[in-house]
Amino acid sequence: MSQATGHGATKRTTSSGGGMHGPGMSAAVEKPDNFNEIMGKLVAYCKRYAPAMIVALILGALSTVFQVVGPDQLKNMTNEITKGLPAMVQGKPVLGSIDLDAVTRIGLILVALYVGYALFSYVQSWIMATITQRVAQRLRDDISKKINRLPLKYFDKVSYGDVLSRITNDVDAIGQTLGQSLGSLVTSVTLLVGSLVMMFYNNVIMTLTALGISFVGMVLMMVIMKLSQRYFVQQQLALGQTNGHVEEMYSGHMIVKAYSGEQESIEQFEKYNTSLYESGWKSQFLSGLMMPLMNFIGNLGYVGVCVVGAALAMNGSIEFGVIVAFMMYIRLFTQPLSQFAQAFQNLQRCAAASERVFGFLEEDEMSADAEGAFASKRMEIARRSNSAEVEAYAKLGDRARGDVEFNHVKFGYTPEKMVIKDFSAQIKAGQKIAIVGPTGAGKTTMVNLLMRFYDLNGGEISIDGVPTTSIPRSEVHRQFSMVLQDTWVFDGSIRENIVYATPNVSDEQVCEACRSVGLSKFIESLPEGYDTKLDDKSSLSAGQKQLLTIARAMIQDAPILILDEATSSVDTRTEELIQQAMDQLTVGRTSFVIAHRLSTIKNADMILVMNEGDIIERGTHEELLAANGFYADLYNSQFSTLVA
Known part of the structure; x- marks a missing residue:
């Protein structure tokens, strides 16, 4: 965004400061997140991948069904094996017989179930990985295109580092979450429901025992999730602040060194880094409690099932194989609870990242490009048979002549403060126009308006008699070299x-x-x-x-040339060479030269003297000196400084 020099760029630097103080950030911190609304936007964004996602989720559900059926078959195998254990008949141990055919058959069924589980899980993971990376790729593409459609005033209030954080960290967070959590949620639901059904199928009393113990874990899990949600949001915001600060301090490293601003920069970074550490530590600590908590609930469930199962087995209410099956079902039943917790934590992080990404994608764009308006205007002019206007439009489609007119232009970076109050000027093709004035007079702003980097608050700018608002921005830009x-x-x-x-x-x-x-x-x-x-x-x-x-x-x-202090970084001898080259370059072209060294624009066809957003003087170098006004004071002050 090098074109945003002058007022716009200065405003961006001061507003963003050491990282992110823009209005967008403060609002995001203060307002509560609407989780359902944000996730709804993400779902709508991914709807083109819905068929593939449905297939993947079905495969995940089928793999889970195979996993759930396994313990029931293992129960049957256990019961077949226990038939061969010694039994007491009339006080004497009697060996039973094991049906090896039945055991083999059940074993083959188990192998088939677990192979199917592995195969479907692999295919589901492959599909979901492909989809999530496609979503991430599309998000990055949309952000990249959005950057080109945003007005420069957006970057006046938001640091570049924060924008980079959205296209990297936030998009990565969304992609990883979709890949890890969406499939996990479906398989967890299937596993939870399937395990519950199979547990009730085997024994109601033992199932109620497991449910009672697991209910405690679910309540604790919900409490932790509620506490941790806000810290995930704060973590993403702090990450954007930190990246914004690092990007700005790195790009301005020499200035920081020259002004001995290292300590202040370090202190500001430590402030953001501490905020990132605290939010990251709290979110990770709370989410880290999930797995130990659910392991504890699972182990407690083992104890409860073993005690109740032993009592039922002693009474002859159940077979030993039921206890073995329940031991596995307890693990399958508590495992989804921890997966739920992890998935929801990831979804909270995803929601925080999505809020920033979709917030960026929903920012107000520049006014709609004028492709349709341009074409319809040309047709309208053709119907009126105004050959001059038709020729003007036709040339703009290829190469403009270079006539430029500012007609009562008004503009302000903020509505309450106008920088350009009432600017009017007519420039003929091939003229060299110098724009001079004190810092903040609006010189560079006028160039930015001419290039349609900002939209006018009032008035009109025309090229070859055609308003720039009726021309596609790409066509406007094509007429300029800068x-x-x-x-x-x-x-x-x-x-x-x-x-x-x-x-x-x-x-x-x-x-x-x-x-x-x-x-x-x-x-x-x-x-x-x-x-x-x-x-x-x-x-x-x-x-x-x-x-x-x-x-x-x-x-x-290009037919129109803009030189904004083009020789400011070169020595006097090089400047002379460049001036000679520029004199050749400006022949036959309309040239706008913004200069502080007035000695470099003596040969301009017209000099526009600006102050506080208005043209206060205009004329050639000699005419303005003869007028002994504002320009003469500027020129004489520079000359006297050089002599001194």
């Missing part, structure tokens, strides 16, 4: 950085652009020349990066 104060170099070769998104660029054009800005000798001195990779380890100076971005603008060859 060189900003803040350079932007991405991970790639020097050639790729210069060409960027411009198609069909020859190597000769790249070399010529670099020669024009005086960068070719340096590039050719590198071992790999134009194929040298630029990354974090690259040793390009600030001036060299600025030259590279100027060469990029030359390659784009």
